[in-house]
Amino acid sequence: MNQNVFKLTLPILFGYLPLGTAFGVLFSTQLDYAWWIAPLMGLVIYAGAGQILAVSLLAANAGLLEVAVAMLVLNARHLFYGLSLLGQFRGAGWRKGYLIFGLTDETYSLLTSRARSGDKHHEQEIDFRITAFNQLYWIAGCALGALLGDWIAFDSTGIEFALVALFIVLTIEQFKALRNTFPIWAGALAAGAAMLLIPATHQLIAAIAIVTAVLLIQYRYQSDSALEPEVSHD
Amino acid sequence: MTESYYLMAFIAVTALATFATRVVPFLFFERHTEHPLIKHLGRFLPAAVMALLATVFLQRSASWDADTLGLDALIPGLLVVAVHLWRGNALLSIATGTVAYMAIQQTGMIVSGG
Numbered sequence: 001m002n003q004n005v006f007k008l009t010l011p012i013l014f015g016y017l018p019l020g021t022a023f024g025v026l027f028s029t030q031l032d033y034a035w036w037i038a039p040l041m042g043l044v045i046y047a048g049a050g051q052i053l054a055v056s057l058l059a060a061n062a063g064l065l066e067v068a069v070a071m072l073v074l075n076a077r078h079l080f081y082g083l084s085l086l087g088q089f090r091g092a093g094w095r096k097g098y099l100i101f102g103l104t105d106e107t108y109s110l111l112t113s114r115a116r117s118g119d120k121h122h123e124q125e126i127d128f129r130i131t132a133f134n135q136l137y138w139i140a141g142c143a144l145g146a147l148l149g150d151w152i153a154f155d156s157t158g159i160e161f162a163l164v165a166l167f168i169v170l171t172i173e174q175f176k177a178l179r180n181t182f183p184i185w186a187g188a189l190a191a192g193a194a195m196l197l198i199p200a201t202h203q204l205i206a207a208i209a210i211v212t213a214v215l216l217i218q219y220r221y222q223s224d225s226a227l228e229p230e231v232s233h234d
Numbered sequence: 235m236t237e238s239y240y241l242m243a244f245i246a247v248t249a250l251a252t253f254a255t256r257v258v259p260f261l262f263f264e265r266h267t268e269h270p271l272i273k274h275l276g277r278f279l280p281a282a283v284m285a286l287l288a289t290v291f292l293q294r295s296a297s298w299d300a301d302t303l304g305l306d307a308l309i310p311g312l313l314v315v316a317v318h319l320w321r322g323n324a325l326l327s328i329a330t331g332t333v334a335y336m337a338i339q340q341t342g343m344i345v346s347g348g
Contacts, residue, residue: 010325011325011328014328014329014332033241037241037245040245041245041248044245044246044249045245045248045249045252047252050248050252051248054244054248057244058241058244061240064243064244064247067244067247067248067251068251071247071248071251071252071255072251072254072255075252075255075256076255077255077283078252078255078256079255079258079259080275080279080283081256081283082256082257082258082259082260082263083259083263083272083275083276083279084275084276084277084279084280085276086259086263086264086272086276087276089260090264096260100253100256100257100260101253101256101257103256105287108280108283109280109283109284109287112280113284157336157339157340158332158335158336158338158339158340159332159336161295161307161310161331161335161336162328162332164288164291164292164295164307164311164331164335165310165311165314165327165328165331165332165335166324166328167284167287167288167291167292168288168292168311168314168315168318168327168331169314169318169324169327169328170284170288171281171284171285171288172315172318172319173324174280174281174284178277178278178281180278180281182278183278183279183281183282184281184282184284185285186282186285187281187282187283187284187286187289188285188286188288188289190282190286191285191286191287191290191293192289194290195289195290195293200294203290204286204287204290207286208283208286211279211282211283211286212275214282215274215275215278215279215282216271216275218274218278219270219271219274219275222274223270
């Protein structure tokens with residue numbers, strides 16, 4: 001099972017290791033704390049953009065209230081992720097808390113796009129391992145970056161594109177599963193609108209709010225035109 | 235001492251705020267998973283968010299000056315789409331696109347004049 005999970009999470013490894021390393025390097029060059037604080041943050045916070053923002057907040061000695069507000073706004077997109085996993089995580093027992101804790105952009109995209117059997121407990125066990133593997137990659141990257149500081153010999157410029165490539169692949173996989181291009185156009189256009197109208201720091205949350213609104217309108221339109229509610233099979 | 239106290243408080247606040255955004259749907263929507271609206275969002279939202287993330291991060295990887303026109307990221311991006319539609323192997327698609335992007339960034343072959 002671990003071998004399959006490793007194969008599934010390999011793209012995340014290529015994304016998280018360099019990204020975590022980038023965070024670690026930033027952390028050790030900007031701040032005066034011990035190196036192990038960086039992997040500790042990866043362990044208890046576990047958020048890419050959040051941790052990178054945290055470095056500049058720490059450097060500025062920001063007030064704790066300001067820190068809380070900044071993190072809530074930056075991570076608000078996660079509010080929407082849980083919605084599509086409510087049923088999937090139900091009955092996961094002690095694993096559930098960790099599954100929710102580890103719901104990063106990348107873990108979310110893997111969990112919602114992979115093929116599933118009918119055996120729910122088995123699938124939840126796999127979800128749990130995927131989450132744990134991903135976090136291990138992240139923590140390893142944070143530690144590596146903090147230790148190496150800025151003397152990395154290998155020219156890794158551009159390797160962070162792995163995350164973009166992963167999102168593209170997962171979009172195609174979502175399309176294959178859905179056979180419906182509407183949400184894909186809606187997502188891309190919402191992103192385009194947000195990038196044109198809104199400053200970079202709030203683009204993600206704005207785009208997600210726009211596309212959620214579009215999907216709600218689509219839902220209203222569908223349930224008006226088809227009065228019959230969808231029949232549930234489970 | 236106060237320095238390390240601040241750091242620990244900072245990490246605790248950051249961790250709690252991040253976890254809060256992840257746990258809220260599970261606290262407030264748990265009883266409504268059979269509701270058709272939640273099912274609708276659960277079905278379409280992942281695809282929409284994936285397309286959105288791909289678009290935003292693709293745009294951020296690119297240089298949008300008059301010479302480059304974003305091609306330094308758009309070409310690797312299109313390569314990912316092509317290889318993935320051709321072979322359907324996620325790792326191969328990601329590796330091809332990433333290597334192409336790294337080559338372009340490191341050699342500056344598209345960033346003209348630079």
